[in-house]
Amino acid sequence: xxxxxxxxxxxxxxPWHAVAVFAFLYLPIVTLIVYSFNGQGVxxxxxxxxxxxxYRMLFAxxxxxxxxLNSLLVAVAxxxxxxxxxxxxxxxxxxxxxxxxxxxxxxxxxxxxxxGIITGLSLLMLFREADVKLSLVTxxxxxxxxxxxxxxxxxxxxxxxxxxxxxxxxxxxxxxxxQTFWRVTIPNLRLSIIGAALLIFTLxxxxxxxxxxxxxxxxxxxxEIWGRLRRGITPEINAISxxxxxxxxxVIVIWYRLRVREGQPxxxxxxxx
Amino acid sequence: xxxTTNEVSVATGxxxxxxxxxxxxxxKSFGPNPVLRDISLQIAEGExxxxxxxxxxxxxxxxxxxxxxxxxxxxxxxMAGERLDRQPPYRRRVNTVFQHYxxxxxxxxxxxxxxxxxxxxxxxxEIAARVEQALAMVKMAAFAQSKPAKISGGQQQRxxxxxxxxxxxxxxxxxxxxxxxxANLRRQMQVELKSLQREVGIAxxxxxxxxxxxxxxxxxxxxxxxxxxEQVASPREIYSRPATAYTAQFIGHTNLLRGEIKDGIARCSxxxxxxxxRDGPALFSLRPENIRLANAATASGVVRLRxxxxxxxxxxxxxxxxxxCAEGLMVxxxxxxxxNWQGELELEFSPADAVPVRESEERH
Amino acid sequence: xxxxxxxxxxxxxxxxxxTIFLVGSYALLFCYSFWTVSSGQTIVHSWTLDNYRELLxxxxxxQTLFRSMGIAARVMIFSxxxxxxxxxxxxxxxxxxxxxxxxxxxxxxxxxxxxxxxAWKTILGSDGVLNTLLQYLHLTKHPLEFLLxxxxxxxxxLTHIYTPFAFLPIYASLEHIPRxxxxxxxxxxxxxxQTFWRVIFPLSIxxxxxGATFAFVLSLGDFLAxxxxxxxxxxxxxxxxxxxxxxxxxxxxxxxISFCMLGLVVGxxxxxxxxxxxxxxx
Numbered sequence: 019x020x021x022x023x024x025x026x027x028x029x030x031x032x033p034w035h036a037v038a039v040f041a042f043l044y045l046p047i048v049t050l051i052v053y054s055f056n057g058q059g060v061x062x063x064x065x066x067x068x069x070x071x072x073y074r075m076l077f078a079x080x081x082x083x084x085x086x087l088n089s090l091l092v093a094v095a096x097x098x099x100x101x102x103x104x105x106x107x108x109x110x111x112x113x114x115x116x117x118x119x120x121x122x123x124x125x126x127x128x129x130x131x132x133x134g135i136i137t138g139l140s141l142l143m144l145f146r147e148a149d150v151k152l153s154l155v156t157x158x159x160x161x162x163x164x165x166x167x168x169x170x171x172x173x174x175x176x177x178x179x180x181x182x183x184x185x186x187x188x189x190x191x192x193x194x195x196x197q198t199f200w201r202v203t204i205p206n207l208r209l210s211i212i213g214a215a216l217l218i219f220t221l222x223x224x225x226x227x228x229x230x231x232x233x234x235x236x237x238x239x240x241x242e243i244w245g246r247l248r249r250g251i252t253p254e255i256n257a258i259s260x261x262x263x264x265x266x267x268x269v270i271v272i273w274y275r276l277r278v279r280e281g282q283p284x285x286x287x288x289x290x291x
Numbered sequence: 292x293x294x295t296t297n298e299v300s301v302a303t304g305x306x307x308x309x310x311x312x313x314x315x316x317x318x319k320s321f322g323p324n325p326v327l328r329d330i331s332l333q334i335a336e337g338e339x340x341x342x343x344x345x346x347x348x349x350x351x352x353x354x355x356x357x358x359x360x361x362x363x364x365x366x367x368x369x370m371a372g373e374r375l376d377r378q379p380p381y382r383r384r385v386n387t388v389f390q391h392y393x394x395x396x397x398x399x400x401x402x403x404x405x406x407x408x409x410x411x412x413x414x415x416x417e418i419a420a421r422v423e424q425a426l427a428m429v430k431m432a433a434f435a436q437s438k439p440a441k442i443s444g445g446q447q448q449r450x451x452x453x454x455x456x457x458x459x460x461x462x463x464x465x466x467x468x469x470x471x472x473x474a475n476l477r478r479q480m481q482v483e484l485k486s487l488q489r490e491v492g493i494a495x496x497x498x499x500x501x502x503x504x505x506x507x508x509x510x511x512x513x514x515x516x517x518x519x520x521e522q523v524a525s526p527r528e529i530y531s532r533p534a535t536a537y538t539a540q541f542i543g544h545t546n547l548l549r550g551e552i553k554d555g556i557a558r559c560s561x562x563x564x565x566x567x568x569r570d571g572p573a574l575f576s577l578r579p580e581n582i583r584l585a586n587a588a589t590a591s592g593v594v595r596l597r598x599x600x601x602x603x604x605x606x607x608x609x610x611x612x613x614x615x616c617a618e619g620l621m622v623x624x625x626x627x628x629x630x631n632w633q634g635e636l637e638l639e640f641s642p643a644d645a646v647p648v649r650e651s652e653e654r655h
Numbered sequence: 656x657x658x659x660x661x662x663x664x665x666x667x668x669x670x671x672x673x674t675i676f677l678v679g680s681y682a683l684l685f686c687y688s689f690w691t692v693s694s695g696q697t698i699v700h701s702w703t704l705d706n707y708r709e710l711l712x713x714x715x716x717x718q719t720l721f722r723s724m725g726i727a728a729r730v731m732i733f734s735x736x737x738x739x740x741x742x743x744x745x746x747x748x749x750x751x752x753x754x755x756x757x758x759x760x761x762x763x764x765x766x767x768x769x770x771x772x773x774a775w776k777t778i779l780g781s782d783g784v785l786n787t788l789l790q791y792l793h794l795t796k797h798p799l800e801f802l803l804x805x806x807x808x809x810x811x812x813l814t815h816i817y818t819p820f821a822f823l824p825i826y827a828s829l830e831h832i833p834r835x836x837x838x839x840x841x842x843x844x845x846x847x848x849q850t851f852w853r854v855i856f857p858l859s860i861x862x863x864x865x866g867a868t869f870a871f872v873l874s875l876g877d878f879l880a881x882x883x884x885x886x887x888x889x890x891x892x893x894x895x896x897x898x899x900x901x902x903x904x905x906x907x908x909x910x911x912i913s914f915c916m917l918g919l920v921v922g923x924x925x926x927x928x929x930x931x932x933x934x935x936x937x
Contacts (some may be wrong), residue, residue: 133876
């Protein structure tokens, strides 16, 4: 293998292409963080007057923190709904036969690939026809519905790796279906479930297309940011984004450690073919 | 109902023992493909029965139907006077040792062994005592706190056995439990498994595709072919009295002689001998070790044949020769080893060793 | 092995949820597209094809749809051009840095979409980072105006966002290629380029199709990047839908456009699934 490595390296442009792509991917993120400390506000090169003012302003900004709390609430509830229905959905796709299964599989996964606007609008009409007032609850239902797809794909991938004999052994040893589910199926799917939960949590925290249509009086964080962007740009947004970025980074590192410790360093490409 | 059942079972079971499991006319298809056709089989208390068959013979499916992981399309299974096949797997007093052991990776060895007792809500100290005893039985007490991934294949095999036996099942099913082990360990485990079975006295149903393993371990062998039972008998009987051509060829090595019986005389490719069997076309199985070099002293009562050696294969203790005889007849002969067999040989066999067998139907 | 009760317990709840919230709402979208709005701003539940006629009659709808498809197609092509060589490099030549680099591609996905679009706005604006940098270096005297509020800005931002989405399935399909195929190809005398073109690329086509579909479909329906960075010339079809559901208050017409988009997307997914099947040899 190493011999053919060298062959390719000779052509040489691939690593440079990779560097360029990484630069492209990280340029906005780096800019965002750098300018969150820029006394002159957003833009203007070079950055001048390093300051923590924007962070100070941010911490005094009740509206932002209220929206962060709302987002956390929505995300936790969305994770709960998505797992509560996504895990059975994955089990059903794996081991039950029912009429319309093929359609069901495609439908569950549809929101993953469908532009959020279509799911958002459709749910808006559903809630309107059902006379449900828009609020955080409608956002939770929207996020839950859209993100069941993520729980289903992750858990289904986990089920493919689960040895069916594990569950048979449990039944064989006298555990009924319910006991087997909690004592064998769930522990074996632990990594997939945690992975799905983290992914759903982050996606929900960031979700805007569906929320955009289902929002009531209380803003989620992305909608709060959106509202401010329309009024003009302020480094306060850089500050909150930087904090969220660092927070996500910590989550990724924890997740990665967990996976490595469990001896499964390969990361399932959720979006793989 | 129960009484009649027992009578029937006793009548059709192994002589002198009580029938534990009674499989009646079980059939199963996966989609359009029949995998089991009309299987009837009795298993006695304390018996070591091996279900032997090639892959695709349906042996694992039969085991899974007994365990309750698959349901039969037709037929019934009774255990000690109770209908078994309508019970979910967790209510059957049957435990399984899985092919790749299926130990729970998230539980320790002790927790794996105690699993069945725990879900049965057995008291904590009793669980501890029985787990300890079971681990001692398979000589694995030192590994109680290990995780399954940290122990070797042979050790996992013992744990799987302990995990099943600790529940005191009436019947233990073993699905090719030795197939993942290498040859030496495998032979050692065959001996251990057999003596363990004698010790606990529980009936074992052992599934394998390895005929030698089946011969070494079993009280009886049930040979399965394409979803049908070919023959059920003790290893000695199945070897010396194979019922069909397939059995004769699958278990051990044999020569099949095709011929005809007329007026009490069997005729095959220029050979003939007296036989008590019915007239008509016939097929005989003749084991290579039953063909000897001709001996002047035994002139009568034997069948003589001459052949030219066309191939020689060294088997360690013996030599297997391929001979070309008259009328295109090819026979295999097992002899003592010698460096170079050559030329023509004069051979003989006694008519009693030519066992008439049924043709095995061709399917698929 | 699983009892009927078990199978019912795992099947019924998710099927019910999906039926109510997905099938129900998409069906309602379909219904709305045949209703109308009265002058008194209420929805009239009478069935008519007027909305669809309107879409064909007024040029701006189809024009915007085609422009959106053009933008989405450019985003798709650029994402593949950036994503494929990167995935190939990581999968075949990154050695033991593979996992780290893979994580580096994933991390931007964890940064809010909105925030990244906003970051591009601060970079591309007339007094943004890029323009002030160019002036600082004396490369330009005046800010370059075409950078922001143009289709260019939209394509750039969406490419930035969907490159990792295009990368992921391509990388997964490359990772699934048994390495001994590459060795076999070398062994049979193929050059590295021939090996790539005749063995690796054909086997990665399902991943390319999946990545292309993601990039195209998701950017086609985007409405936030155009609103933030697009300006009048960067308006996309979803922006029209948003305004119909907002100030313009014509939900049925918006529903008709959305339903057309839904049909288009489902058609594309179907097509890509067929093609992926054709190109997968497992």
